[in-house]
Amino acid sequence: MSNNSASGLPTAAAAGVVPAGAELRRVVTGATWSEGPVWLPDRSVVRWSDIPGNRILEVNPADGVLQVHRTDVEFTNGRTLDLAGNVIQASHGRRAIERETADGEVSIVVDQWDGRRLNSPNDVIVASDGAIWFSDPPYGIVQAHEGHLGDPEYGGCHVFRYDERAGKLTAAITDVEEPNGLAFSPDESILYVTDTSCVLRKDGSGNHHIVAYDVAADGSCSNRRVFAVIDKGVADGIRVDAEGRVWSSSEDAVLVYAPDGELLTAIPVPERVGNMCFGGAAGSTLFIAAHTSIYAIETTTTGAGRPAR
Ligand code: MG
Secondary structure: OOOHHHHOOOOOOOOOOOOOOOOOEEEEEOOOOEEEEEEEOOOOEEEEEEOOOOEEEEEOOOOOOOEEEEEOOOOEEEEEEOOOOOEEEEEOOOOEEEEEOOOOOEEEEEOEEOOEEOOOOOOEEEOOOOOEEEEOOOHHHHOHHHOOOOOOOOOOOOEEEEEOOOOEEEEEEOOOOOEEEEEEOOOOOEEEEEEOOOOOOOOOOOOOEEEEEEEOOOOOEEEEEEEEEOOOOOOOOEEEEOOOOEEEOOOOEEEEEOOOOOEEEEEEOOOOEEEEEEEOOOOOEEEEEEOOEEEEEEOOOOEOOOOOO
């Protein structure tokens, strides 16, 4: 998809997802492998994970200066904000979901299911009711450069829902091979989950698609269907915008899908895309974590907000 015209897709501007004339720009480079970006509105920075570098980085897009937020961070990956504005992030090394407050205090939120350790939480989102949803593939316990080698303890790779007030961790989805990126539709009635089970296999098998589920008020998920198949690379991280479109990572582009699964456009990116987030002063800038760098492009939308319920 490095060439939009060759793919037959409209350009991003023609598809209406970025303003006319918008151009992708590299904000900063210097990471090893970038993941887990989140916009911190109080400080106007993108914070993200350099997973193999075992550090958390930040950049203010106004100056483009690489800032090392913390080192020896136990291989953090995806992150988001909770309802109070604290950072919630996945840790391969601690095999946990953790919270980092504005004053820098880090605490474990959850690291066990039914008395057994998690694999290596990868990506995390917070619903409007405060529930913390996260994926738990094996990548941080089977690759020494992304965590600590270890054994899986519960024998699966689930998507979990954590009700922090009740202290209850529920396996919400158990039929995705290696769940990775997560995102809700704007009304939280649909949960999108990426499956990247092809990544570590040498025989060409495994999934490289996005599945969708209907989500009930109690958090139960049903009606699994394949939403989109990624032909080049995988959908690692994904985000949903205010209009319900799904923005997906891939080998060489950000792919934008309509809510019905139609591929609307591809925004070429010069490095392999790991994840992305909406941010900036108006919330309409897409920040893209791609291999060594953070890129940015203005869009015509914002990230899907949390609905009141
Ligand atoms: Mg991921």
